[in-house]
Amino acid sequence: MKILFASQAIDGHFNPMTGVAMRLKDRGHEVAWYTGPTFADRLQSLGIRHFPFHRAIEHRADNLNELYPERAKLKGPLAIGFDGEKIFASNVSNFFEDIRELEADFPFDVAVVDSSNFVHRLVSHLMGKPLVNFVAIPNMESDPLVPPLFFGFKPPRNPVERVVQAAAGLLSDKVILRPASQSYRRQHDAYGQVVPRRGRLTDEPYRCSEAIIQTGPESFDFPRRHVNPKVHYVGALLPYRPTTPAGPAAVDGEAWPAYPATLVVTQGTVDNLDQDKLIIPALEAVKDMGALVIVATGGRGTEALKAKYPQGNIVVRDFVDFARVFEFTDVFITNGGFGGVQLSLSMGVPLVVSGINEGKSDVNARVEYAGVGINLHSDSPKPAAIAKAVENILANPSWKERARKMQEQFDRTDPAEAAAAVVEGVRKPTGG
Template identity: 30%
Template sequence: MPFTGHVAPICAVAQALVTRGHDVRVYTGAAFRRRVESAGAALVPWQIAPDFDENDLSATFPRVVGKKGLGQLLINVQDVFIRTAPAQVEDLRTAWERTPWDAIAGDEVSLGGALFAEQTGGVRATVALLPLNLSGTHGPPSGMGIAPGRNPFTRTRDAALRAAVPLISRPLRRPLAQARAAVGLPPSARAFDKVAFSPRLVVASGVPQLDYERTDRPPSVHFVGELRAPTTVAAELPRWWGDLDGRRVVHVTQGTQNIDPSDLIRPALEALADRDVLVVVATGVSGRDELPFAVPGNARVAGFLPYAELLPRTDVVITNGGWGGVLAALSHGIPLVIAGGDLDKPEIAARVAWAGAGVNLKTGTPTAAKVAAGFDRIMADESFRDAAARVGADLRSRGGAPRAAELLESLV
């Protein structure tokens, strides 16, 4: 799917496959052409499928306006992932007829790839770029931001929630059925995750520590840590980069979606304005190097920042909980303060807190006082940094993109 947080790790896997001698094409939005081609792959752009701007979803999908929480999640899944799938299938068929491929791998919301593989009987894998959202027999359903129960009462709660999933996901049934019918597939009672995830191979970003150490994952799931391409070109650094020298650095980010800076960036800046730290803010939009409000003297702002250079110099990350950024921080052993409010962010925050590697603020719009309290907990309790180091060591040991490429090779 044409989101920066999806394209970047997919391109890392593509680059690893190219390095191993394979011909790779990446089907995604035209805005990512340079990123795809820099990985050595060829772009297959969305054409019949409605190529959209991730920073302005409502321009293409007007129903997402004003939606929050579960309402936003269900609308996003319906309109962005499911209803675009038949057109994705048409694009993929055109590409297939031009030059067939041996295997197709898609992220876990690229329903078009899943339907095309089902339609043609082709070999398919899933590269999971989000917290693993496979249904299972233990714990609560993924996505609710609830840690698995540890006593009879909470285990009963988990079982009740699992039983309620068909009712909760009922709004997805009709769009799924319509998408299948539109591409000539027979009706199916399978839920979204059973359609989207390959039953043969799931290459999952992350580590079991960030999956509640669940024991009900199928043998097709292989955790590979962080999917990141090696840095080969020196990044252009902001003019103020030298200000980081000798300072305790706190990085603040709201990712690339739901990026109203008043949600998290403003309260974080207010919380840390009088602290002896340098606050480094990423706005999440290329070229947007300023904020629409005054910033304190200990803050520096840029659109995007080179994590390969920034994270080794960062002490704490304050984030809305985007999975890619969380994995990047933890790979460097950095503890997190997470304000996850929408989509998969509450789930990510709950997983990091369960692993002991961060503080879950349990809201996407915290007050400055709440951010300050979370930051103070991190600074006062070394267990957060110790847990982040453990998770980071596991992430680094899993092989990353080269291991993902090795697993995908096994398909053919």
């Protein structure tokens, strides 16, 4: 088959798809990729043909505030609404026209599309192509038992919480995401495509796909009243890596003296410009705990941080090979990027999570609900709160035990193999 992958030019969306693409390529399929120019070299190294954005705006982790200076001043619901309209909804017709144009050079049989591209209805309905929705974040499909997105709610436990969450859902639909929904509908109207009024904008990729690849195990999702048979939970989909991994960014645990515990700290690859949010409070919290502390800055402020924290037990790198480091990690301190959280749990490492924006509050709510980490419910936690949470996890084996049980869920499948099988099993669109 000719298989087209399509994704945002954002690491957390692109990287988890690479393992699946390479597995399909190894199984004899011809694979091409539509994404931003920033991944040209990466795709060339993988031997995958690249179709760069032509009309579409390339939204990257490092250029969002440059493209939209006003974004830096927004927080909470205002930031969510802005991102929904500018970064996701406004690009839909551009994505579609680019894909329709490239089809002349690459007449693909099936498309595997990042859920945040929101181009699923146009590609499946107007091009008649089977489409697989790839979800690199928690399951976005609405359900009566699942809290509304972006608020960091856990499933309601009583009537009061149900009322509060219902009100928040209305606020999200009618106010926060209204500009994004209106933009999405306007663009579809131009193509004669009617978008159903029922449900939410985030349901669209699920409606208009023949199958859904959902990263993570089902046990890490909230309980649902309605089970969508098209959704396939495949486990932790990791970036593709050669059989013999090694590189300057990898951290070898034996390069430093032995410590009673190892802690890993990161603030992700998007919201990492202001290290006072998590990295510096975390270092202040744990620097004197007698633990090995490994910090991944995401490529920002690394040298300054090294100078600020020259202690022998603190290792600061631009990037860290988490898959290797988590083999000897005791606690992962993170703002809640879904990929890092999954990798941590797939290796049985409990977490301290602290993040709100970019949907991280919903990831962290799942960490808390599953009992595999402590959620600090803050974008800028105090060192004392971080220290207390880390000490709690180190002192109580039950945290590690629950993380290990979650690891067993991840170990049940080969994620790339399961995802490749989903792609190979699709058929012609049936509408939606």
